[in-house]
Amino acid sequence: MPPALISPSENDYILRGVDSNIRADGRGRLDYRQIILETGLITQASGSARCRLGEGTDVLVGIKVELGAVELDGADEDVAAIKAKRGRVVCNVECSPIASQQFAGRGADDFNNELTQMLDRVLNGPQGGLNLEKLCIIPGQQCWIVYIDAIVLDYAGNILDTIFMTTRAALYNTKIPKTIIQDRGDGEIEFDISDDEEEWERIEGWDKVPVAITLNKIGSRHIVDATPLEELTTEAKLLVTVNKDGKVCGLQKSGGGSINPSLLNDMVQTGRSLGQSLIQSLDEMLQREENDINLKRARKERIEKLGFFAAI
Structure with missing residues (x-):
């Protein structure tokens, strides 16, 4: 930049x-400047939120929850065993070039990566709050993957605080379908996903983020x-x-x-x-x-x- x-x-x-x-x-x-918080703005997302600091910094976060494979890679066997029983959170932060001239050019990629790593390190860390084990459906096989995409729409300082506030609100707005596990008895486990939205639940631990x-x-x-x-x-x-x-x-x-x-x-x-x-x-x-x-x-x-x- x-x-x-x-x-x-x-x-x-x-x-x-x-x-x-x-x-x-x-x-x-x-x-703090006046905090304006809105949720549920993106209809195609599992959850979303927008946070503005007065007339300044403006951040939009969309969350998509999808089925995926459990992460099994890892040189350490103990670490791999832990990951096999957990869901995943994948973060991405981008600062729109229209938000500020500072976000134009090649240097902006480094800044976006820095913000992404910070958010990812917290949410996937031991103090992140989210119960990642609850996101695991079949250990070693299937889990819920929570994709978090944040975009900075306008810039007037204090980006990181705003990103965390918006992400927490988007997680509150996010609900995942109820899964029904069925053991066939021959060593194979199957699961069904409920279509009844009234049975969908918030991600456990969102309030501890x-x-x-x-x-x-x-x-x-x-x-x-x-x-x-x-x-x-x-x-x-x-x-x-x-x-x-x-x-x-x-x-x-x-x-x-x-x-x-x-x-x-x-x-x-x-x-x-x-x-x-x-x-x-x-x-x-x-x-x-x-x-x-x-x-x-x-x-x-x-x-x-x-x-x-x-x-x-």
Whole structure:
């Protein structure tokens, strides 16, 4: 990606604002922009969601759940034995060139790969939340494969946090068919997939999927939900992944600057607290949206029923 530049005066303006806890857009150091969350936007997907940070960063995630073969490769026998009893999550993140000129050119591929690897490492890791064993249908043979495709439609900073929020919401919106296992008794196992959508269930563990909190060190302070100019002023970043129980699931430091131990501990605790609060707010949004959808569906069914009786 082409290097982005910031003038000394802009850099000084941001530093002074962060130090005074008054950022350029009026937020405090630990304030997020307004989060707008929608689900069920892609009819052909098993689940989908879209998340926007105010009028800025905009991410769309679509999830497709398909049958596939269990992953058996692996040099380590113990690892191979574990994978033989698990389903799979396959991630892909792309930043649309129309979102920002930074996402045009060959360098954008490296950035897309970096974001993809980060999401994949969390969701397929031990702290990813999803119960991958429940996605296995026949050990060593068949499983559900969860394909997660995220696309960044617009960019105004803080991409990674938005991707994790959107992915978690899309997983909430995703349901997989119920499978019925049949043992034929001759060592062969068969399975049927239920066509009754009322029996379909959410992926177990979706609620334990962590969110990402990116803390940007600017001067001697740190902020969250940075804008592009604030990201250019950032000396170092600390990514904290946190689940709904407030457990820190992972840490990753990036950037050329250093973080002293006392500030590092403060940033971790800030990320932990903000992450837990953010998940609570996101879950409340998802529940409200589902309640509204159920209410609209009930009204539609009632109107159709009344119309039927009127016709009689």
